[in-house]
Each structure stands twice: as C-alpha cells, then as structure tokens.
Amino acid sequence: MRTNWLVGMAAAVLVLFVGRLVWIQGFEASALAAEAYKQITFTREVQASRGDITDVNGVVMATSVKRYNLTVNQRELAKWTHKNEADIEVGGPAEAARLTSDLLDMNEAELAAIYTGDRMFKYVKKGLLPEVWDAISSLRIAGLYSEETSQRVYPAGTVGGNIVGFVGSTGEGKAGIESAFNEQLTGTPGSRTYERSGTGHVIPAGKQTTVAAQPGDNITLTIDRDIQYVAAHALAQQIKKYGASGGSATVVDIPTGSVLALAESGSVDPNKPGATDESNRGAKSVSDVFEPGSTAKVITVAALLETGLATPKSKYTVPDRYTTSNNQTFKDSHDHEKEKWTLTGILSNSSNTGTLMAAEDLPTQVRYDYLRKFGFGEKTGIELAGESRGILHDVDDWDGRTKHAVLFGQGVSVTALQAVDVFATIGNGGKRVSPHLVQSITSADGTVTTKDAGEQTQVISKEVADQLLRMLESTVIDGTGKPGAIPGYRVAAKTGTAQAADASGQMNDIVSSFIGVVPAEKPRLAISVVINNPSERISIYGGPVAGPVFAEVGSYALQRLGVEPSTESPKLYKEEW
Template sequence: MTRTTPPGAGKPAPRSGAPRAGQPRASQPRAGQPRVLKPSTSRVVAGRAPASARPALRVPRPPRAPSSRPAQPERRHNVLLGLVLVVLVVFAGRLVYVQGLRGEAVAAEALSERMSTARLPAARGSITDADGVVLAVSVERYTIWVDQAQIAQWKRTSDGSVQAAGAADAAVELAEPLGMDPAELGALLNGTKAYVVIKKDVLPEVWRAVRELGIAGVNGDRVPQRIYPAANVGGNIIGFVNGDGVGQEGLENSLDDVLTGTDGRYTYERGLGGQEIPGGKREEVPAVPGQDVQLTILRDLQWKAQDELDKAVAATGSDSASLVAMDVQTGAILALADSGTVDPNNPGTTSAEARGSRALRNVFEPGSTAKVITMAAAIETGITGPLDHWEVPYRYTTANNQTFKDSHEHDLLHLTTTGVLAQSSNTGTVMIGEKLPQQVRYDYLAKFGFGAKTGLELVGESAGILHPSDAWDGRTKYAVLFGQGVSVNAVQATQVFATIANGGVRMPAHVLKGTTALDGTYVPAETPVGTQVVSAETAATVLKMMESAVDEGTGSAAAIPGYRVAGKTGTAQSWGAGGTTGITASFIGVAPADNPRIAVSVIMNNPRTSEWGGTVAAPVFSEVAGYALQMLKVPPSGSVPDLFATTYE
C-alpha cells in the first residue's frame, strides 16, 4: 500500500507564531476583525495540534468613542494656571499704572469727590448819616435746615441705652430753642429729603444753642440780614434790598457796587452722610465786606421834615408833599423828605410809587418861584434894577396879542422891581422879562439847572422839561418868565435859591459824604466844583429882594423868630405821565438871609384847603428850617434888614 505523505512532511515545522502556507498570520488580524491574543508559550500535547495551529481566542473590547482622547488633568491645570497668571499680570500692570504713574492724580480725584464747598456771604457795608448814626446795617443771621434721612438715623445713647432717637425726639429737643411747636417741627423733620428749611432769620445765639444739642442732620447757613434801625426815616433815600441782598431802591441800588462785598468760600472734606470729617482737609477764603457809606443827611432833621410833611398832608388834604434842605455853600443835601415814606424793613406795605424819592422823580411847573431867575437875568444884563418903577396892571397884553393876568384882580399898581417880585405879579414880571431876548431867557433857565439832572447819587431822577427856545410858541416864550411852560423836580427848584444864596455859584447837589474801607481808611467824596451863574453883586441884590417877599409879600408865614428869611411862594400845575395832574403849591426860602446857610423847599401836591404856597407850604418851611438852624447851631441874625422899597408914589 502506497503511503501517502502529507504535504510538508519531512520538512521542519515552522516556528511558533509563523503561519502556515495558505493561512493568515494569527498576529495580524484582518481589517475589521478583533485582535487575537497569543499564549505566552507553545506546548505540543500528544494528540493535539499546536496552540499556534488552533483558532485564536478573541476577547471583545468596548468600542472607542468617536471623539478624541479625553484631556489629561495636568493639561487642564496648566490652562487654568496660565489664565490666572494673565489676570495677575493685568492687575499688576494696572496697579503699577494707578499707584506708580497716576497715584497722585487718582488720590486727588478721590479727594475732590469727597470735598464740599459752602459760600460765605460777604457783609454789606453800612449806611450812616453825617454824624455816623446808623441808617442801614447788615447783621448775622442763620437759616436752619435738616437732612431728614440723617435725622431718622440719629440716636443719643448714655451708658449703653438709647436716650433719644429719630424725628420725634429731635423735634422735642429743637422746639424750645427755636420757639416752634414740636408737632409742627416734627412734620418738617420726618421724611427722606436731603434739604428742608425749618426756620429762617435765626439769631446767632439761637443757632449756637441748636448746634450744642448735637443732633445729626441739623445744619445752619450764615445769612447776612439787612436791617434799618431808623425805620422809615430816610427810607425814600436809603432804599432797600431784595431777598438776595441786592439793592432795589434808593442808595442801596445806586451804590450797590460800593456796598456789596466779595463772598468767601469754605471747602471741607465730607463723610458718607455729608457731615464734615473731623481733622479732614479744609480750606477757607474769608469774605470781604462791602464799604461803609456816610451820607450828608442828618437823621434828626430828616425825621423832623417827614413828620411835618405828614402832618401838613393830613391838615391840607394834599395828595403828597416833599421837602429838600440843602447846604448852600457845598450843595450837600441835609434832608430829602417825602410824606408817607417807605419803611425799608417792610417795603411791601408801601405802594411802589412811594418807595423811591418823589422829590426827584416827580416834576411840576415851578410857578412863581422861577421869577427869581427872571429877576436875576434882568439885573445881570442891566435891563432893570431893584428900585426901577413899573406901572403894573391886572391884565397885560404883549406885542403878539398874548394876554396875561395876576392871581388877584387889582387896580394899576406902582411897584418897584422888588415890589413886582414881592407881590408875585405875573404881569409885572412879563413887562420886565420881555426885554430879555428869547435865547437869553432860555440860557439863564439852563444855567440855573433846568432841563438837566442834578447828578444826585440816587436812581430815578427826572431831568424835568426845558424845550429849546426855538420850540417855544408865542405864549410859552412869555410864560417861562413866571415859571410856566417848564417843569422841574424839587431838588432843581431848591438849587436856584441855593445858588442865589451862595453868591451866584451853583453847587452840584449830593448826598454822599464819604466811604470807609475794610481797613478803616475813610475816603471823603470828591469835592464838587461850583459854576458861577450870576455875579455875586446880582445874587446879593436878588437875595435882598427875596427878603422883601417874606417881610412884606406873599411869604410872611415863612418867618422864623430870630432869623432873617428870604424866599418866594409859588403856585402852578404839576405834571405826570398822562399830562397835568393838579396844582403844586410851594415855598422855597433861604436862612439866615444875612449869612445864608441853608435853602429849604416845601412842595405840596394838590392841597385841598388852599392852593397858595404862602398858606400851605410856608408854615412847614418855618418849622423845619427853624429846627435845622438850631440843630446846626447857627446863631440868630445879628442885623436888621435894610430892604428895598416895594412901591413908589
């Protein structure tokens, strides 16, 4: 029997792990098949095929996740550490920038945000009369206010226990020093507002008592308050201020720049509640008070003038009255009075029209008081003398057929030039004055101050009315000779007589005597320069003629016992915004006539009992001028007047 040898017989067996011919390697699985594990050793067991010839044992493994291999913890830590380092570098850089490069600037900005600034109001300068008597002064007052939120959190403790707290208890403690009802005060303290005023115009001692209570949220602001110790005396001159301390009338207005000081400021470092930090940064720029002002006004004379005017208005039924007293040698106003004068402490109780000076604002026809100018011009130009003779009719018709008449009907009078003035004859004045060229009439009216403001240091003055001579119609060119067709204020009218009394020199009217600076330096007001209007000889002549008007003429009620008086009465129309407003009765005089010191005018607006200045105005002159002479210690007249004759045979 033929033995068949299997393929490969007689050949050495392949090494373990090597695949047989025609078989795949066990160690290299086919694609898509699991890997086959090999035994660590191969043993040949009888009757069995070698391990390498047996089918490989397949151990299945879980399928892999489709994502990448999970991050290791070290990598995550490194990333976080890098981020932290970046942040630290950023903060370190910022810290170096803030503290190293901008440290001072940042600190300054922070300090600036903690700083608060309060205004320190400057005290307004005082106003005094010529003798230093205070007429207006600023005093220290406080406005008390609260922060309601701080009040709500406030508490006072003692030995660890709360003694008082909140708005209710604060109201009880504050009520007594402030003089307020606790319930009313409690309503103001309760809430969340940061600023609530609880009382104004508080005295300094009251504020100190409130502050000593130590209630958090209670604050006080210093506020200067203007007071007027003389009340309404000189109120029309002094004026008043508004709630912000700004002058509204009178000298408070016109001298506001002089009286107003420069506010200071107080800057302090505050805490979260707005309170000042003890020991914190603070800066203070002191306020600079305004300058004190001294006037030429005499308070007692001003009081006397106002008192006499008020009584005269009541007695005569006049609408109002004004009075001016002037030093003839300097032009200083000694009194500038109006009836019904405003009290600057409470201006709201007086009508707006009466809060200023009517003596400056209101204008009127001077009437017969202006005849003094006509006489001065006629004598200065040589047209007439004080003793020239004139046959004076009741009616007189001019060349252009303008007829004028006197106030009282009379037969033909034989009057001297002095008599024409003393008897206040319109017809006689026209007869004398018509010899003056028309332009000359205008020139003398202007020289005596008509048509121009006096320059007095007060607001609201009217310049009056003086039309150019070529604008005068056929009647006006004669009417101006006896004070019609023109208008003036009371100060302008008074200046005419002061000029005659001062040797023909017109001095500018003024009420400012001087100012006092903060360092106590007194600066007198600039000395005014006078203007020669007529010669001293002419002025003396006219003054002597005016004395006859008091002794023998219409102004006899103006006489002052012991003193020689020169003056003139007047009655004419007054003027307002809508035209004529009524009758003005006046008397303007000079005393003593032998050595003039003062000129005083009394202007009565619309008197009902009489329209004649000699009746309603002259007695007021006598009272006030007599008081002024005694106050100024002017000795009585030491001579008997040698008057010009007023009539002839």
C-alpha cells in the same frame, strides 16, 4: 517652540501689568487722590458782610445783623437717639420736633414731617436769631446744622427810607443808595471747604479750608437823620392840616451842596418795602416834576439884573391884566387896581403881569439860556436812580404863549431838588454847586474816600446874587412869604403856586411851594417845601400852605448846626414908588 511662545506671552503680559501699576502709582496717584478728596468734601460760600449806611453823624441807617439758617440731614437725624426726662431712650424726627418746635415757633407735626426723609441736606427755617440757634445747638441733636447768614435791617424805618432804599430777597440793592452803590456795599464772598463722612456730616478732625470773605464798603451820607425826621414830621402835619395828597421838604447846605434832608410823604419803610405802594418806594423829590410857578421868577429877575435891563429899583405901573406885544393876555392871581411897584415890589407881591412887563424886552433866547444856566432841563447828578431832567423844551419849540409863560414858571417843569438848587446857587454868591447825598466811602481796610462836590459854576455875578437876596427878604417881611419867617434869622424866599401832571398826564394837580435861603446875610441853608393838592377850601397858596413847614424845619436845622442868629437889620429896597 510652543513652550517658548507661551513664556514670551506671559512675560509680555507681566510687563504690561507692571507698567500699568507703575503708571497708576506714579502718574495717576495724585489725580485719583484729588478725585477721591472731591467725593468726601463739600464747599459752602461764606457770605460777605454788606457795608453799613450811616448819616453824616455816624447814626446807622442800614446795617446787616447775624442770622442762621437751620438745615437737616434727614439720614443722620433718623439714627439719632438720646435719653429723655424719664431716662428712656428716644430719638428720630418726632423727638427732634418735640424739642425744637417751640424754639422755632412751628407746628410739631409739620416740623416732624420736614425732619423725615432720605435727604442729606434740606432747609428747615431761615433767618434764626443767634440765641435761637444757640438754644437748638445746645440740644446736641445729630443731623441739625446751621448756615451763618445775615439780615439787612434799617433802624430809622421810614426816616430816610426813600434815600437809603432797600435790598431784595437775595440781598441785592433794589432802590436808593442800596441800589446805586450795590457793588461797593456788597463785598466779596469767601468759602469754607469741609471733609464729610459717608452719611454726609462733617468730620470734626477732617481737613478744613477757609477763604475769608471781604466785607463791603461803608457809606456815609450827607443826610442828618434828625433834620430828616423833623422835616418829615412837619411835612406830614401840614399835609394832614390842608388835606393835601403829598409833598416834600428838602434841606441843602449851600457852601458844599450836601443834602441834609430829602423828606417825602409816604416814604417807604425799608424793613418791609412790600407794605408800601410801589409809587412810594423811590425818591419822588428827584423823579416827579411840576411847574415851578412863581418861584422861578427869581431866574427872570436875575436875567434882568445881569443884562442891565432893570435894577431892583426900576419902576412899573402894574395892572392885574397884561397883553404882550404878540397879543397874549395874562393876569395876576387876584384882581387889583394899577399898582406902582418897583421890580422888588413885583417880586415881593409875586405879580405875573409885572414880571411880564419888566421882561418884555428880554430876548427869547436869553430867557431860555438863564433857565438852562440854573439847571432846568438837566439832571443834577444826585446819587439816586430814576432822576428826571425835568422838562425844558428847546427854544425853537416854544409857541407864542410859552415864551412869556416861562418868565413866571409855567411851560417848564422841575423836580423839587432842581427847584431848591436855584436858590442854593443864589445863596452861594451866584455859584452853582452840584447837590449830593454821599459824603464818603470807607473800605474794609479803613481807607476813606471823600466825595468831591465838583467844580462850582458861576451862573450870575455875586453882585446880582446879593441884590436878589435883598429883594427876596421883602417877600418874607412885607410880601407873600410872611408865614415862612424864622424868629431871629433873616430869610430870603419866594412862594409859588403852580400846576403838575395828574395820574392821567393832564396838568390838573396843584403844587404849593415855599423856597428860600437862611440867614439871608450869610446864607447857610437852602430849603424847599412842596405840597401837592392842598384843599382849595382852605388855601392853595405857597405862603400859608408851605411857609410854616419852611419855618419849622429851618429853625430846627439852624439851631442843630449852631448857626448864629442874624445881628443886623435888613436893608430893603423900596417896593413902591
């Protein structure tokens, strides 16, 4: 009995053992193999190539170039040897440092210390040029490896830097188009899986698996780099001449709303954003606001013409001081005798008192409505972060003085882009087109998505828009805008001198502006020039301060775009009676 019991127990143990063996071989084999494979493999992410940003003509404004990160397997390098120039067997970290220190532009002793240790992976230096890695690779030093990566570069530097923006240390967009379209530009990373030995290095004949990265989309801007450059250069020269603190110059293609230039003083160089003051790393043309001053008189005149309260030939006897029906007194920028001006003359001579007289019967609500129609108090929708809507208080919040001051551009604030958009609307036959900076997006498979400019909104009638253009020509020919004249082309423009908030929020800064369209008879371009805090010892008025920049930028842009010179003389309205 005892023998039978022992035999039975042995048989049971044998059955269990065989069963377990069958289970391992049959059912757990694949799981164990997978776990073993995990232990001898490693996976690295393959960075997707970030999309390019180009100007409207395909000139590269931002691109990514190939770079390499040098890494070391310290265990493997410790065993490496080779014969030196004297045919002596040498090796290890010290010899590797001797051979590579000059290539890496690093101290030999410090480099040897980085190479020394027991780690299987460590970064030595990042961002190597391809030729540097090729030179190191040719030395065949066991234990030195590379990671392929990329570096973002901006060939145009500060030209358009405020628009293009820049990326951070991780490659993520931090400002401008780089930030606004980060998702499209980034693409989708891939991966590469290798088999490695016990020492940690890649087995050449081992299994490798690659999942290709998907490149990011390319973005084509509406910006013309050359027009942007000329605008920035002309602006910088005038700022220096007048001892001003800064400024902007904007050029818009009227029929399409395409922004051809958005130049600003102190623009960031995306290659080294840290070298630029934080206040200059964005696009101030869409974020900073100022009172438009006299350039906003075109909205008041548009309202008068559209409602039938006046015509370009309406007559007024204009004093240099004027008291409104609610006992608010205003004055012109300079003393003068009573002038017999038409509405055209009032606009041409930029008279505050004349504007108030002409608009005395314009209802307060209508004044507000026309400011809103022309885009005051709302964002343009430009493709940049940080856009301000400006300041347009609700009509119920206007006090007894504000409801008159808004007629000549005080008590409201706009961005430089909002200001030029008013004139683009007038030049487009009274139709408002949303300004935009992106022309198209091209995906990795070549699909091109063109930016839709959106619906055009009729703000004023074409008849009134045409009347305004004729009136504004007088400003350049006979009025305050003479410095903005462009030889060979008819210009319709308005000057302005107004206030802006200083660093403390007080309205102590001065803004001189010149905004207009050209050619007046068939408008193609709307251009605004805004200069901050010109020296009062020289001049603060928009004509002499900002006008010359308008003329230089306009002249270059018209020729670059092949716009034919004006062939007919303007038919001006009378300014006096």
